[in-house]
Amino acid sequence: xxxxxxNVNSLKVRLPHVLDWLAAQAPDIVCLxxxxxxxxxxxxxxxxxxxxxxxxxxxxxxxxxxxxxxTPPAEVASGMPAFSDEQKRVIAATVGVVRVVCAxxxxxxxxxxxKYEYKLKWLEAFRLWLAGELKIHPRLAVLxxxxxxxxxxDVHDPKAWENQVLFSPREREAFQxxxxxxxxxxxxxxxxxxxxxxxxxxxxxxxxxxxxxRIDHILLSSELASLCRASSIDVAPRRLERPSDHAxxxxxxQLESL
DNA sequence: ATGGCTACGATCCGTAGA
Numbered sequence: 001x002x003x004x005x006x007n008v009n010s011l012k013v014r015l016p017h018v019l020d021w022l023a024a025q026a027p028d029i030v031c032l033x034x035x036x037x038x039x040x041x042x043x044x045x046x047x048x049x050x051x052x053x054x055x056x057x058x059x060x061x062x063x064x065x066x067x068x069x070x071t072p073p074a075e076v077a078s079g080m081p082a083f084s085d086e087q088k089r090v091i092a093a094t095v096g097v098v099r100v101v102c103a104x105x106x107x108x109x110x111x112x113x114x115k116y117e118y119k120l121k122w123l124e125a126f127r128l129w130l131a132g133e134l135k136i137h138p139r140l141a142v143l144x145x146x147x148x149x150x151x152x153x154d155v156h157d158p159k160a161w162e163n164q165v166l167f168s169p170r171e172r173e174a175f176q177x178x179x180x181x182x183x184x185x186x187x188x189x190x191x192x193x194x195x196x197x198x199x200x201x202x203x204x205x206x207x208x209x210x211x212x213x214r215i216d217h218i219l220l221s222s223e224l225a226s227l228c229r230a231s232s233i234d235v236a237p238r239r240l241e242r243p244s245d246h247a248x249x250x251x252x253x254q255l256e257s258l
Numbered sequence: 259a260t261g262g263c264t265a266c267g268a269t270c271c272g273t274a275g276a
Contacts, residue, residue, distance in 0.1 A: 203263045245264075
């Protein structure tokens with residue numbers, strides 16, 4: 001089973017890229033972030049025609065998340081019950097034997113901003129909610145744009161990014177606390193190329209120069225981590241005309257034994 | 259030089275992203 005996460009930065013603009021990518025990679029489950037669509041504008045027909053069923057939680061202009069899967073997503077839930085939020089950042093669904101959480105963690109804007117405090121509060125609520133979800137669903141996969149580069153390896157220039165949003169100590173600590181729930185960073189279960197990133201600024205030719213960050217992640221519960229056979233970042237969509245600024249991250253699970 | 263792109267919804271610039 002192939003799982004993927006991709007911040008598409010507007011599903012309206014990126015739908016052709018998404019459809020091409022589904023055909024090229026044939027993932028079983030895809031979590032999308034920043035779809036930036038109201039619910040009634042979701043391109044359900046086009047995605048179903050490509051062989052996927054969908055669950056989504058959208059809003060106008062900002063945020064919005066979706067889960068696409070070959071088999072229909074069941075027990076769909078959006079948001080976190082104990083954290084009321086206008087912003088559509090979380091959707092969860094059961095696909096086969098796996099519980100999937102798709103998350104778009106707040107960006108945080110700048111370390112001295114209100115949005116940064118909101119990000120940290122959001123992450124603490126997320127941690128508490130995931131702790132409960134893990135107890136109910138031992139086969140849990142948490143995919144999304146975390147807007148946190150966990151370690152120096154995940155940043156093209158750690159010195160320059162020191163104390164900046166996306167890499168500040170409090171954010172990285174919040175990320176480690178998610179891992180402390182018993183989740184594993186799927187990408188780091190394997191030896192990976194140096195300078196592996198999932199996001200590159202649109203400016204400064206950042207992609208061509210590989211000036212990126214690894215901020216999109218697939219976190220796996222212990223049970224799923226033990227079944228994970230590969231993980232990678234597909235940079236091909238970032239090379240296309242009018243790309244998302246994020247590339248998809250993938251993980252493969254061997255579930256036949258279940 | 260505190261910018262540089264891109265998407266969006268508002269108009270022909272401001273907000274937000276990361």
